Amino acid sequence: xxxxxxxxxxxxxxxxxxxxxxxxxxxxxxxxxxxxxxxxxxxxxxxxxxxxxxxxxxxxxxxxxxxxxxxxxxxxxxxxxxxxxxxxxxxxxxxxxxxxxxxxxxxxxxxxxxxxxxxxxxxxxxxxxxxxxxxxxxxxxxxxxxxxxxxxxxxxxxxxxxxxxxxxxxxxxxxxxxxxxxxxxxxxxxxxxxxxxxxxxxxxxxxxxxxxxxxxxxxxxxxxxxxxxxxxxxxxxxxxxxxxxxxxxxxxxxxxxxxxxxxxxxxxxxxxxxxxxxxxxxxxxxxxxxxxxxxxxxxxxxxxxxxxxxxxxxxxxxxxxxxxxxxxxxxxxxxxxxxxxxxxxxxxxxxxxxxxxxxxxxxxxxxxxxxxxxxxxxxxxxxxxxxxxxxxxxxxxxxxxxxxxxxxxxxxxxxxxxxxxxxxxxxxxxxxxxxxxxxxxxxxxxxxxxx
Numbered sequence: 001x002x003x004x005x006x007x008x009x010x011x012x013x014x015x016x017x018x019x020x021x022x023x024x025x026x027x028x029x030x031x032x033x034x035x036x037x038x039x040x041x042x043x044x045x046x047x048x049x050x051x052x053x054x055x056x057x058x059x060x061x062x063x064x065x066x067x068x069x070x071x072x073x074x075x076x077x078x079x080x081x082x083x084x085x086x087x088x089x090x091x092x093x094x095x096x097x098x099x100x101x102x103x104x105x106x107x108x109x110x111x112x113x114x115x116x117x118x119x120x121x122x123x124x125x126x127x128x129x130x131x132x133x134x135x136x137x138x139x140x141x142x143x144x145x146x147x148x149x150x151x152x153x154x155x156x157x158x159x160x161x162x163x164x165x166x167x168x169x170x171x172x173x174x175x176x177x178x179x180x181x182x183x184x185x186x187x188x189x190x191x192x193x194x195x196x197x198x199x200x201x202x203x204x205x206x207x208x209x210x211x212x213x214x215x216x217x218x219x220x221x222x223x224x225x226x227x228x229x230x231x232x233x234x235x236x237x238x239x240x241x242x243x244x245x246x247x248x249x250x251x252x253x254x255x256x257x258x259x260x261x262x263x264x265x266x267x268x269x270x271x272x273x274x275x276x277x278x279x280x281x282x283x284x285x286x287x288x289x290x291x292x293x294x295x296x297x298x299x300x301x302x303x304x305x306x307x308x309x310x311x312x313x314x315x316x317x318x319x320x321x322x323x324x325x326x327x328x329x330x331x332x333x334x335x336x337x338x339x340x341x342x343x344x345x346x347x348x349x350x351x352x353x354x355x356x357x358x359x360x361x362x363x364x365x366x367x368x369x370x371x372x373x374x375x376x377x378x379x380x381x382x383x384x385x386x387x388x389x390x391x392x393x394x395x396x397x398x399x400x401x402x403x404x405x406x407x408x409x410x411x412x413x414x415x416x417x418x419x420x421x422x423x424x425x426x427x428x429x430x431x432x433x434x435x436x437x438x439x440x441x442x443x444x445x446x447x448x449x450x451x
Contacts, residue, residue, distance in 0.1 A: 065271065069436050073386050073427025074411040075163050076274065077266045080431055085268045085341045089334055103309045109333055110308035114296040116336040119343045123243055124260040125251025126282040132293040132332050133279030136263025137166045140210065140240055141173035142292045142326055143259045143281060147208035147236040148179055149290055155205040156181045159193040161215035162240060164416035191219040191379025199229050208236040213252055214245055217425065218386025219379055227256035243267055245384045247351035248359060259283045268342030269335055278335035288312065292326030354430060358385040362428040365437045373445040378423065386427045391448065395424045401447040407440055
C-alpha cells in the first residue's frame with residue numbers, strides 16, 4: 001500500500017469502537033523487556049518525492065532482462081506476456097487475495113478459478129485440478145503429504161534431476177510428519193533419472209516417487225518407463241511438470257502419473273525477482289478428497305442458471321479442523337487468472353505452437369553453439385528448451401566474462417550440483433531472436449578462448 005489514509009480522527013474513532021484508549025494499549029501484552037524504547041538507527045524521514053527518488057536509485061543498480069540478453073531458466077523463465085493479461089488482472093474486481101467464500105458475490109472470481117482448474121486438468125491429462133497453491137515447490141510438498149495420507153507410508157523417492165529447490169522444500173515439509181526423502185541418481189549419459197536405480201529403491205515403504213518433466217537439466221524424462229514399476233509397488237507417481245512444455249509433450253496423466261504438480265509461471269506470470277508465482281496440482285479422481293487448497297465446482301441454482309461454488313473444502317479454517325488436508329491459505333487467484341487469460345488467448349493450437357517454438361529455438365541455439373565454439377552438450381537425452389554445457393572453466397568465471405559482453409549466459413549448476421563443477425545450464429525461450437542467438441554463440445566463443 002503506497003498511501004495510508006487514516007487521520008488522527010479516524011484512529012481515535014477506531015480505538016473507541018474497540019474500547020481501547022490508545023494505540024499503546026494494543027501492545028500491552030508485549031513484555032517491557034523486549035520492547036524497543038529508542039529510535040531506530042536509520043536515517044531521518046524523507047518527503048514523498050525523496051522516497052521515490054531513493055528507491056529509483058536503488059532499482060537503477062539492477063541489470064534486468066531488459067538490459068541484458070537473458071539465457072537463464074532453472075525454474076523461472078522469460079516469456080512474452082500479452083498486454084491484455086496485465087490489463088485484465090489489474091481490474092479492481094480481481095485485485096484481492098481473499099478467498100471467494102460468498103458465492104453470490106464472487107461469481108467472476110469463482111468462474112476464473114474454475115476455468116484455471118479445467119485448463120490444468122486438460123494439460124496434465126488428469127481428472128481433476130485444484131487452485132490456490134503458492135508455487136511449484138510447495139505444490140510438490142502438498143503432493144508428498146497427499147501421498148503419505150493415501151498410502152499410509154513414510155518414505156518418498158525423488159529424482160536427483162528434480163529441481164534442487166523443490167527437493168529442499170520437500171525435506172523441510174517432511175520434517176514435521178517424520179517422512180524420509182531419498183534421492184534416485186541420474187544417468188550421467190542421458191541426463192534422465194536412472195530407471196534401474198529407481199527400481200532397486202522401490203519397496204513397500206515408498207509412498208511416492210517424484211520425477212520432473214522436463215527435468216532440471218531440460219531432459220524429457222521417459223515417464224512411462226519410470227512410473228510403471230512405481231504404480232506396481234503401490235506408490236503414487238508424481239510428475240513435476242512445466243505446463244508450457246505440456247503443449248508439446250505427452251500429458252503425464254497418459255504416461256502413468258497419479259498426480260501432476262508444478263509452477264505455472266511460464267504462462268503469463270512475469271519473473272518479478274522470484275515471485276509471486278502460482279503452483280498447480282492435478283490428480284486422478286480417486287484422490288479428489290485429498291487435494292489441498294480449494295476446488296471450485298460448477299452447479300445450477302434454483303432457477304436452473306449456471307453458477308460456481310467452492311466445494312469439497314478441506315482447509316482447516318472450514319469444517320474439517322484437525323482433519324484438514326492442508327493449511328494452505330492465501331488465495332493465488334490473481335496469478336492463476338493471469339495463467340487462465342494466457343491459455344485462453346493461446347488456445348489448444350497456440351500453446352502447441354508456442355511450446356514447439358521454444359523447443360526449436362533451443363535446438364537451433366545448441367546447433368549454433370556447437371558449430372561455432374568447442375562447447376558441447378553434456379547429455380544425450382531429448383530436451384525441451386534447456387541444455388547443459390561443459391564450459392571447461394568454473395561457470396562463475398564464464399558468466400562474468402559473458403556479462404561484460406551483454407549476456408546473462410545461463411545458470412551455474414555447480415551451486416547445487418558439485419558433480420558438475422564447470423557446467424552451465426542454458427535456457428532459450430521464444431523471446432530470443434535469431435540475431436541474439438548468433439551473437440550469443442559468438443560471444444561464447446570469445447569468452448571461452450579468452451579473447
